[in-house]
Amino acid sequence: MLERVLAYLDEKHVCPHCKTELTLCNAPPMHVGDGLGWGSEFLFICLNDECPLFVNGWEFIENQYGHVGSYRHMELPDSQENYSMMVGSKFAFTGCAVDIDALRRQSVRYQAEKMAAGQLCGCVANKDIRPVIHLLTDNAADITLRRQAAELLAELNDIASIEPLRNHTFTDPSLEHAVNLAIRQILANHFLRECPYCAELIKARAQLCKHCGKELSAE
Ligand SMILES: [Zn+2]
Ligand SMILES: [Zn+2]
Numbered sequence: 001m002l003e004r005v006l007a008y009l010d011e012k013h014v015c016p017h018c019k020t021e022l023t024l025c026n027a028p029p030m031h032v033g034d035g036l037g038w039g040s041e042f043l044f045i046c047l048n049d050e051c052p053l054f055v056n057g058w059e060f061i062e063n064q065y066g067h068v069g070s071y072r073h074m075e076l077p078d079s080q081e082n083y084s085m086m087v088g089s090k091f092a093f094t095g096c097a098v099d100i101d102a103l104r105r106q107s108v109r110y111q112a113e114k115m116a117a118g119q120l121c122g123c124v125a126n127k128d129i130r131p132v133i134h135l136l137t138d139n140a141a142d143i144t145l146r147r148q149a150a151e152l153l154a155e156l157n158d159i160a161s162i163e164p165l166r167n168h169t170f171t172d173p174s175l176e177h178a179v180n181l182a183i184r185q186i187l188a189n190h191f192l193r194e195c196p197y198c199a200e201l202i203k204a205r206a207q208l209c210k211h212c213g214k215e216l217s218a219e
Contacts, residue, residue, distance in 0.1 A: 002103075002106065002110065005041075008042055011044070011078065013044040013075045016073065018046065020048040022045055023045055024077075025044070025045045027042055027096075028093075043076065044074065044075045044076075045074045045096075047072070053072070054070050054072055054073075057069070057070030058070045061086070072084070109138070113142065115131075117131070123152060123156065129156050132152050132156060132161065133164050135148075136150060136153075136175075139171045150179050151178070154185040159201065162183055162186065162201070165183065166199070188204075191203060195212060195214070197212050
């Protein structure tokens with residue numbers, strides 16, 4: 001669904017009646033006229049209240065059908081098909097506009113996730129922690145991918161992975177637990193521990209923290 005609507009973001013549709021650019025909207029569930037679906041979840045609609053089709057439509061419908069209504073120009077995405085769609089009020093469809101900025105942000109995040117996912121299987125061989133850190137610190141990324149990333153963490157055994165993970169707030173408790181276990185493993189492999197007072201990395205057998213000077217109990 002996201003992929004499909006992203007392709008529509010680059011489409012430019014212009015209203016033949018007023019030359020205004022059409023707005024990408026979520027399609028209403030049913031075609032008011034014939035009870036069939038639109039065949040598309042999205043429609044390009046002229047929401048310009050000054051559009052001649054819309055302005056003149058009120059009188060036309062009043063005279064023709066004797067009720068209150070007008071027309072909005074509408075085009076189907078990825079198609080030449082267009083309609084004059086009957087609307088009962090000025091506000092029909094004004095709340096249906098697709099939030100394009102939100103979609104673009106979602107898209108940027110999604111592309112980055114896809115790239116990290118592609119790099120995941122080679123990351124141990126390449127000693128590259130970036131895709132693992134990327135996936136683990138993106139709470140919106142696919143949870144299966146993130147669990148895979150957590151499994152690779154101890155294998156990568158990179159001290160540099162600890163800081164960004166400690167700075168991240170996990171929303172999934174089981175993933176957070178897996179990351180904590182991996183960090184504990186990495187620290188043990190390097191004969192290190194985290195100072196309980198200042199969180200800096202210190203030698204596991206240190207009796208004083210070299211960063212904050214606090215006295216440490218044996219682990
Ligand atoms: Zn128009
Ligand atoms: Zn300390």
